[in-house]
Amino acid sequence: MYHDSDSTLETGNIVSGGGRNISLGDYTEEWRAHRRLVHSALHRCCQQSLHGVIERQALHLRKVLMDYQETAVDLSEDFTVAASNVITTLAFGKEYDKTTPELQELHSCLNDIVALWGSSWISALDSFPLLRKMPNPVFARLLKEVARRDAIIKQHLNNYKSQNKINEDAITGFLLQGLDKHQSTEHGELLTDVHVHMATVDLLIGGTETTAAWLNWTVAFLLHRPEVQANVYEELRTVLEGRYPKYSDRHRLPVLSSLINEMLRLRPVAPLAIPHRAIRDSSIAGYFIPKNTVIIPNLFGAHHDPAVWSEPYSFKPERFLEGGGSSTRLLMPFGGGARLCLGETVAKIELFLFTAYLLRDFQFVLPQSEGSLPDLRGVASVVLKVKAYKVVARPRP
Numbered sequence: 001m002y003h004d005s006d007s008t009l010e011t012g013n014i015v016s017g018g019g020r021n022i023s024l025g026d027y028t029e030e031w032r033a034h035r036r037l038v039h040s041a042l043h044r045c046c047q048q049s050l051h052g053v054i055e056r057q058a059l060h061l062r063k064v065l066m067d068y069q070e071t072a073v074d075l076s077e078d079f080t081v082a083a084s085n086v087i088t089t090l091a092f093g094k095e096y097d098k099t100t101p102e103l104q105e106l107h108s109c110l111n112d113i114v115a116l117w118g119s120s121w122i123s124a125l126d127s128f129p130l131l132r133k134m135p136n137p138v139f140a141r142l143l144k145e146v147a148r149r150d151a152i153i154k155q156h157l158n159n160y161k162s163q164n165k166i167n168e169d170a171i172t173g174f175l176l177q178g179l180d181k182h183q184s185t186e187h188g189e190l191l192t193d194v195h196v197h198m199a200t201v202d203l204l205i206g207g208t209e210t211t212a213a214w215l216n217w218t219v220a221f222l223l224h225r226p227e228v229q230a231n232v233y234e235e236l237r238t239v240l241e242g243r244y245p246k247y248s249d250r251h252r253l254p255v256l257s258s259l260i261n262e263m264l265r266l267r268p269v270a271p272l273a274i275p276h277r278a279i280r281d282s283s284i285a286g287y288f289i290p291k292n293t294v295i296i297p298n299l300f301g302a303h304h305d306p307a308v309w310s311e312p313y314s315f316k317p318e319r320f321l322e323g324g325g326s327s328t329r330l331l332m333p334f335g336g337g338a339r340l341c342l343g344e345t346v347a348k349i350e351l352f353l354f355t356a357y358l359l360r361d362f363q364f365v366l367p368q369s370e371g372s373l374p375d376l377r378g379v380a381s382v383v384l385k386v387k388a389y390k391v392v393a394r395p396r397p
């Protein structure tokens, strides 16, 4: 019932390529066809190539951590590169080193757009359209960054298309080929290259900082309760007998799964999801919701409701173990309904494999130089991030 995200606003239209991306697009036939196509592409890639792509990035991350040789480092950038490489490999068959200028340009541009669009200057423009008639440096920068983003993505997609063989197992390959098959919706709206372009932006924005922030939170919480880390390691060691895990091993690794679920509960990295709009008069829990009301789902609130969770603010993965009293059915870190996170399956495989690989090979410890444990309160923005901290990744014997 609550389908539309709020994109009638002018700045939203600019950022979303005229409403042609999924996260900000309105609930139209065109939007549904677009989402269906991207969903099919992700589904196919989850079955065909995703596992291998993530394994490769997890092993690369392992090498990066080994190379630090137990020095105290902030791992946030390495996590961002690992998560981003999963998406860029799937989207245009490319992976980057963190020092690559191309990668830095892509991320600085996407991060600037998210930050500028979330700024109060831009909200003021949407609330008081007359302000658009006056010079506004923030708005001018937003326009410039959107143009830069579009030029970068276009170049990547053109490079990809100019390769002789377009691989249908890669997302973009599937999307491009899918355009021929699904081009027209029931009502005749056309899906074009612009939709592939905007889907790539959606996947890059939706799939990079979220996964990276989640990994960074997990290491921070593990420093606070080292025994959880020891329990996960012990489980990995005994169940897997030395080999690296596959996603299909998850049911045999309840301790690891409980850690992942507890982190998704405690720090849903998109704490307020994406604004939705009621497409018709409705009600929630007995409250009348008129058509067009914008609804902001408070996922963080739902995950900390004392009526549902005991000690909601405590880090207690064991609550999800048998007899622990909590059910994963009450979790909603990926939102819900028609706007459910498109990358939910991709994210779940990533969180599982990255965490398993990291905890199998490293013990994360507080550096002696750090006086105190990481601050767990977080920095609020579109993505909920942990404050910067340093950690030592000590290789397991």
Ligand code: HEM
Binding pocket: 005, 022, 023, 024, 035, 202, 203, 206, 207, 208, 210, 211, 214, 268, 269, 270, 273, 274, 275, 297, 299, 333, 334, 335, 336, 337, 338, 339, 340, 341, 342, 343, 344, 346, 347
């Ligand atoms: C820890 C990892 C992640 C979390 C917690 C997360 C969470 C979310 C949430 C809460 C939403 C909004 C849902 C709503 O409004 O009801 C969302 C939307 C979205 N996410 Fe994720 N996400 C994650 C990873 C990913 C990944 C890896 C991708 C891409 C492969 C992705 C792509 C998207 C897209 C495209 C949307 C917009 C969907 C729409 O508006 O229809 N996300 N995500």
